[in-house]
Amino acid sequence: MINYGEDYKIPFESSIVNKKAQNMLLVFYLHEENTPVSEFKIIKTIPFQLKKDDEQQVRQDYESIVNKIKCGEAHEISEKQQVFLGACTKGRGKGKDWVKQPFSDEKAKSRAYSYKVGYMSAYFRSIMALQKLEHLAIPEEKSFLQVLQESLNKYIGKTSEEIKKETNYTSVGKSKSQLFNLISAMFETNGSNVNRTQEFIKEGYCIKTVTNRLDKAKNQDMSFPNIDFTEIYNDEFEDSTWYGYFAETTYVLAVWEEFEKDQYRFSKYIFWNPDNAFLQQIEKLYNHIKWMVRNNEVEVYNENKSNHDKWTDNLPKKGDFFPFQIRPKGSGESVIIKLPISNQLIKKKCIMIDKKFIRGLVGLEH
DNA sequence: GTAGTCACATGTATGTTAGG
DNA sequence: CCTAACATACATGTGACTAC
Structure with missing residues (x-):
């Protein structure tokens, strides 16, 4: 103590x-x-x-x-x-x-x-000495934060096409994480996720992208990794992955502007440390889910439904724990998990942060 | 043990649609 | 016609297996 x-x-x-x-x-x-x-x-x-x-x-x-x-x-x-x-x-x-x-x-x-x-x-x-994690090159005379800022500053105001050229980032197609991958490319991580480099993990930094799209309706909430219901069932909030995400992480929100249809420009980035009110809210949500799982209160409606049909359930809905929302998130065949104790099948889920909240953070909402 | 290969889960996201 | 609440796309990560 x-x-x-x-x-x-x-x-x-x-x-x-x-x-x-x-x-x-x-x-x-x-x-x-x-x-x-x-x-x-x-x-x-x-x-x-x-x-x-x-x-x-x-x-x-x-x-x-x-x-x-x-x-x-x-x-x-x-x-x-x-x-x-x-x-x-x-x-x-x-x-x-x-x-x-x-x-x-x-x-x-x-x-x-x-x-x-x-x-x-x-x-x-x-x-x-596990398999080697990618490292950021941090010169002797520079700090992690300097390298982070310099790497990003270099590309501010440039379009995704320009950045692709300068970083030799290939990959076209319809990947939904292209703009994020481009950020990784700025750090010369050989295609690895920049958030998983030794330096980002150790310093507790995480980059997320926020895209301001011409069609406002297409702006999206911010996704996070999948929910481990067994962890929630067993562990206290302070020991949880979610606590790590929000109490111990500094976010770098990289903002992209869609200036023409399907054309994006890297306009700025801001640092964000979730505040206490935010932390209390996610703790409430965590404990609510824990309560539901422990008391076998989670109901899933999937009668006669295949794994790729729509299932519904009674987990908290958007608005119940603003700015958080629970959303399904699997892909391919990997869309179903079992809840602890009840062995109830449920679609894989993640937490999302509401776009209004995120856009407020980066000064896009008025 | 460990390098190579395959299959598929995960992490980054965005797409789609039904009901108010 | 908006948007909450469902869905999926793709590159990377990784476990299981094989061959040495």
């Missing part, structure tokens, strides 16, 4: 963070989708060692946390303000974990120090 009353007096060297880092055993499990955690296999145990290269950042993260305490702003600490070492919420939840802080009368949420998911994933990869 973060001790608001004491920690601000303690330098990093003698902090609980640094002490525990000297004496910590990591146990890695293999995550399997739609499988309860208790059945995960242990694949690696190893003592934790903070890498020399990362120490400076962890120290800065620690100092940013204790500085907030010193400024009487402990209630404003969140997990987004740090890079590797976060300040995750901890406590009984449901409003019962507000504690005193020394330099303000405002009560702060109880929190603990934590290494972020992306950081630990990168750590794991570094010790396991």
Whole structure:
């Protein structure tokens, strides 16, 4: 736990963070989708060692946390303000974990120090030498953020055709993720998804595209990876994939303008960190789905329907948890999964963020 | 063990349509 | 005729299998 009353007096060297880092055993499990955690296999145990290269950042993260305490702003600490070492919420939840802080009368949420998911994933990869992840080339004298901005700035104002030429990006056809793939091409990732490069994962960054189309009706909500109902059933929100998506990720929203029919121009990008209200809303949705699955409340209407017919169900609808919506998302033959416990068949789903919300973020909505 | 191949799931998205 | 709520497109990722 973060001790608001004491920690601000303690330098990093003698902090609980640094002490525990000297004496910590990591146990890695293999995550399997739609499988309860208790059945995960242990694949690696190893003592934790903070890498020399990362120490400076962890120290800065620690100092940013204790500085907030010193400024009487402990209630404003969140997990987004740090890079590797976060300040995750901890406590009984449901409003019962507000504690005193020394330099303000405002009560702060109880929190603990934590290494972020992306950081630990990168750590794991570094010790396991898995198949090689693509790397971004980050020159010695530049930071990740500089490289990110320079790579994008270079193409601002250019059309997708121009960018295709300059990046030697081939692939034509009807892929629905062409504009996103083009962003990856800007980072010279050899065709890999830029969001899955070592650097993006470790720093907790994710690029998404927002397209402003001539036919307004064709503007789309923003999609996310598929929902793992077994994870929701078993895990608390704070340990979930969704928490990682929204509490520990900085989004870079790349905006494309359709200036002529089917012609797009990369107009700008903005950074977005989901705020607390957003996080609370997704937590509500998470817990609602958890409740539904646990109590066998999910109903699916698929009588006499094939896998490629329309199925309907009683999961929350658009508007119930604005700006989120649950949508089907499979393709090919891979469109059906089983819910935990009930073994109820249901179409694969993902969460989507409402386009009005997203367009508001990037200044397209008035 | 591990390189190559195949099949298909996943992640990035957008397309389609029925009912108010 | 709009748009919520269903659907699918395609490139990449990846597990299973084979051959060495």
